[in-house]
Amino acid sequence: MSLSTDDVAKVAVLARLRLSPDELQTFTGQLNSIVEYVAHLQEPDTTGVEPLAHGVEVRNVFRDDVRGPSLPREAALLNAPKRNLDSFLVPAVLD
């Protein structure tokens, strides 16, 4: 498996990252060497092996359906990069 600059450019858009042409070249080389290395994962026989998502098995955790305190509006807006009164300000979503 080898990644072309086009592949990396596509992944960058999926990952919402803007890459300069220089970055695209550098990352393509680096990601290729990493992908080549992780190919070792194909070596062991994993037939019938159940995937392990957590080192310690997790289970569903339920709590009583009781309303607890939530973040006050002002606290939530305190870290807003841009705000308009009580709202987050972003570029128009609908054209």
Next chain:
Amino acid sequence: MNNATAASLLAKLNAGEIRSEDLVRQYLDRAESLKRLNVFVHLDPERVLDQARAIDAKRRAGEPVGALAGVPVAIKDVLCVTNEPTTCGSRMLKSFRPPYDATVITKLKDAGAILFGKTNMDEFAMGSSTENSAYGPTLNPWDEERIPGGSSGGSAAAVAADLAPVSLGSDTGGSIRQPAAVCGIVGLKPTYGRVSRYGLIAFASSLDQIGPFAHDLADAALLLKVISGHDDRDATSVDQAVPDYTATLDKPPGSLRIGVAREFFGEGLDPEVEAAVREAIRIYEKAGAIIEEVSLPNSKYGVPAYYIVAPAECSSNLARYDGTIFGHRAEDWSPKYPGEENLHPLVRMMMASRSEGFGPEVKRRIMLGTFALSAGYADQYYNQALKVRRLIRNDFDEAFKKVDVILGPTSPSPAFKLGERTADPLAMYLSDIYTITANLAGIPGLSVPCGLTKSNLPIGLQLLAPAFAEENLLRTARVFERETDWHTRRPGLAG
């Protein structure tokens, strides 16, 4: 203050021999004189002194005080503290002030600890050298031309340089144990789920775990006890009683069967590190331990499995940083490179913000994770990595049927030079080759100082135990600590 442990300071504070205010003034002075190490990214003397005065007043009034009352604890900048800068070593969170405390911070406050600044780290805890920080690298107190390890390099250097008696870090692939080893101190990664991750800024949620740095095991046990316990705000937190690690530390372990994994002594291991670890085995034998060779045949797949699982989780966790409701937002997101004119302005805003906010290592891992999870590749990479993860866990389960702990080197080499591996991500990733498997398996691990190289660089001994066996892990490590004086060595720092 120099060479002080939290336990020794507590004894003096409780006896009324010193006041917390005077103590933290000394630490603040030392932090000022050793600023060049770049250990702290935020340290507000007034806030620190206010906390100390409040504890002193409580003590004077005869009110009950907590288990760490008046003792400074340095905090890795990955942990949320209400209304204080919490930046994760990133430009992305440069102006972020969390509206809540991480659970471990609440526990420290309840214990009367003094939150002594935020320490430098690899951006979003991604790295093995603390060179990926937006604030520049931290220097190793033993040799200022070398890295302090990563990603919790600031927290490790804080203790090693006596800028705080103890500190907190986080360990996703070795980020507590590896910097502890190369800074010559104790570092402990607890079992996954032992310590709440609520308020720990997530990197790879199934691997991240918070843990203590200390000069010795008594302090590590003390801090571990304070921060452990079930938390209903973290769905992966485990509801299990927390032993009194401090009370049992000096009791001999129930049995002392130590496994030596042959895979931990492979190619790439520095000869001086190997010699120190072999000497540690002899010390354990002399103390009556039964040494057995064990095998962890799938550990060679630890690094490749990690570099699929961790980036996959990070690409998902870091998707929240889009410049919309918090974090950095670019000023200009007009089309810059070919093809961008076709993208929606909101998408361009996110792309521009993320590209300005994140450093290269974070971008690399997000892209690697996005690729590994993308249609057509998820089975080949992500699902296969999770199956290999199961094989790695099975290896440990088998080994722990025969032995109580597994011993080996923490890091394959002593601290390397700053800049030595920055251009080669893969070489950097291999720095955590001996620590990564414990995170994949969820088991606890600790690193204790076990030697110095000829050029006076610390070497760490790693001990691993089954899940939730921290108590026995600490007691087994204490056997070694009692027989040696490596944990008392300090760097010859010119202040």
